[in-house]
Amino acid sequence: MCKSQATKHGKGLFTTEAIIKGQYVGEYKGRHLSGKELDELTNETYLYVYRLNGKLHGIDASDEALSGILRYANDEWRSPNTRMEKVMIEGKSFLFLKTICDIPANTELRYDYNFPDSPWRESILEEESTTPASTEMSNGREENGEVSELEHHAQDLPVHSILEEESTTPASTEMSNGREENGEVSELEHHAQDLPVHSILEEESATTASTEMSNGREENGEVSELEHHAQDLPVHSILEEESTTPASTEMSNGREENGEVSELEHHAQDLPVHSILEEESATTASTEMSNGREENGEVSELEHHAQDLPVHSILEEESATTASTEMSNGRRGNHTHFCSLLFYLVCVLNLQ
Ligand SMILES: C[S@@+](CC[C@H](N)C(=O)[O-])C[C@H]1O[C@@H](n2cnc3c(N)ncnc32)[C@H](O)[C@@H]1O
Known part of the structure; x- marks a missing residue:
């Protein structure tokens, strides 16, 4: 009252x-x-x-x-x-x-x-x-x-x-x-x-x-x-959108500033982030490898091509290549020995 x-x-x-x-x-x-x-x-x-x-x-x-x-x-x-x-x-x-x-x-x-x-x-x-x-x-x-x-x-x-x-x-x-x-x-x-x-x-x-x-x-x-x-308005939708927008902008900005965005990367921006990260780590690895060999003038056409392959393929190829070289060296050793023996036999026969 x-x-x-x-x-x-x-x-x-x-x-x-x-x-x-x-x-x-x-x-x-x-x-x-x-x-x-x-x-x-x-x-x-x-x-x-x-x-x-x-x-x-x-x-x-x-x-x-x-x-x-x-x-x-x-x-x-x-x-x-x-x-x-x-x-x-x-x-x-x-x-x-x-x-x-x-x-x-x-x-x-x-x-x-x-x-x-x-x-x-x-x-x-x-x-x-x-x-x-x-x-x-x-x-x-x-x-x-x-x-x-x-x-x-x-x-x-x-x-x-x-x-x-x-x-x-x-x-x-x-x-x-x-x-x-x-x-x-x-x-x-x-x-x-x-x-x-x-x-x-x-x-x-x-x-x-x-x-x-x-x-x-x-x-x-x-x-x-x-x-x-x-x-009914979805508040979380707005929040989610906000939290993702700056991140994607940062990513594209970072690369674009350095003029580094290739067609592939542009396309990649549409891919899930983990795909891009995987791609990046693979790219870095293959670049390092090819650089190391290029300094020694060792990069063959095949290897250049190999840079397009996944890193593990290159590594496998390399270890495989090294192994096969060793093997062929071993066979070449046996072949020399056989020739020397043959030459020795011919000489002995000639003397007789
Ligand atoms: C809505 S009326 C309030 C009732 C008013 N006191 C009456 O006698 O009818 C608003 C008027 O009251 C007076 N008033 C309200 N609050 C006041 C205050 N704190 N000090 C002085 N005058 C006040 C002002 O003249 C104001 O225009």
Whole structure:
């Protein structure tokens, strides 16, 4: 249960009971706007802008009759206890306030508008910059007995709330910068840049939230067609492709730089890597062998031809060749001996 209550920033949203972390407090109700309607809105006090599928949308809670009590939630960028989440339900987007820590009863619920240029932030920062360091934390308000229960509680908030805030701030800069560099910022977007940045950023965190929810909804059979389609995308395919692409590029680059890529090798690039490696080790071996013999002028036509043969063939051929030479030497020795004997016999016969 929530109620609105006076604060030093006008009305604020308070919880009347304790709420645990991760609970949805309620919907940020109002008029759903997009396109021209959004562009033409003049009172932006209760406007929350977010991006969906590259398009800006807004919920204007200025009409009390249409909106709910959440319109009273004030901005807190350093120690918020809630955050606005975009939630997709059956293809439609809604905004829900969600607790980001356990919250005691009678606490003001505040979230980060992500609106760094807001007049109230600027004046607080200005005030801080002129306040001596020792009083910076309390902002000087403690001295005046102005520190609320919420602020005391906020000092106990988990660090990640502060970190999340920090990590989202640069992202917003990147996003807007990125679009501006590409000349992609439309008039509407320019308008949006004047609005609380949280609107655009939260859309990103809302995406996560919607994913979380979609998981939740899957359990309840509530996942939309779009979400199902997204789940069919083969993430591993992309990863596999990425891991193989650089490798193959390196291989071909290495050889092409040296002008070494032959027709055969080009063809070989289509072969499995192990085939290329086998081919390379065989080529190196045969080159070394032929080089060694060429230095001695020993390379015959047959051997040149042999370089096309697998290494083991050359080795076998070589060892076979050596063996046959030895054998023929042995037969030549017997033949000489026989001739000498014959010559001796002829001589003896002649003498007789
Ligand atoms: C959505 S309304 C919040 C409820 C508002 N306090 C009220 O009384 O209706 C947003 C407006 O509240 C005021 N506001 C919100 N957060 C504030 C803060 N931290 N400091 C000062 N003013 C704030 C600003 O005037 C802002 O335009």
